[in-house]
Amino acid sequence: MSLRLATLSLALAVAGLSASTPAMASVHGNAAAGKDKAKVCAACHGDGNKTLDGTYPKLAGQYPDYLSKALHDYKAGKRKNVIMGGQAANLSEQDIADLTEYFGSLSGGIHDLTGHNR
Numbered sequence: 090m091s092l093r094l095a096t097l098s099l100a101l102a103v104a105g106l107s108a109s110t111p112a113m114a115s116v117h118g119n120a121a122a123g124k125d126k127a128k129v130c131a132a133c134h135g136d137g138n139k140t141l142d143g144t145y146p147k148l149a150g151q152y153p154d155y156l157s158k159a160l161h162d163y164k165a166g167k168r169k170n171v172i173m174g175g176q177a178a179n180l181s182e183q184d185i186a187d188l189t190e191y192f193g194s195l196s197g198g199i200h201d202l203t204g205h206n207r
């Protein structure tokens with residue numbers, strides 16, 4: 090590969106990368122739409138606080154960007170869980186934004202190790 094060609098492909102790769110990042114960040118979540126989409130999640134996560142049992146994580150009051158990262162990781166297979174991998178597989182960027190906005194907007198019992206509530 091000539092140097093000029095290599096430089097061109099690098100430039101294209103960088104352009105592709107920077108073009109995809111703002112597109113993801115520009116998706117705004119809508120909590121009302123998220124509430125509707127969260128009905129399917131309720132089977133295990135309950136209302137976000139009262140989950141099916143203690144093995145299902147509480148989602149209410151969690152930071153939306155944390156929930157978003159978790160869902161993206163399940164979807165990409167970076168965080169492996171048979172159940173959540175299946176749940177996240179078909180979520181769109183808009184679904185993830187809406188769902189995480191909704192769960193993040195709820196008051197929750199999530200606290201840090203000092204007992205400080207978010």
Ligand code: HEC
Nearest residue numbers: 129130132133134144145146156159160170172173176188
């Ligand atoms: C069939 C049961 C089930 C359903 C339905 C389900 N989940 Fe989960 N979810 C789980 C389990 C089990 C875990 C813990 C997996 C692990 O250990 O990584 C989990 C973990 C998560 C986490 C990571 C929480 C954390 O604290 O790291 C998020 C976020 C999440 N689920 C969101 C959702 C959303 C949004 C939906 C609906 C679209 C949904 N889940 C539907 C069972 C379910």
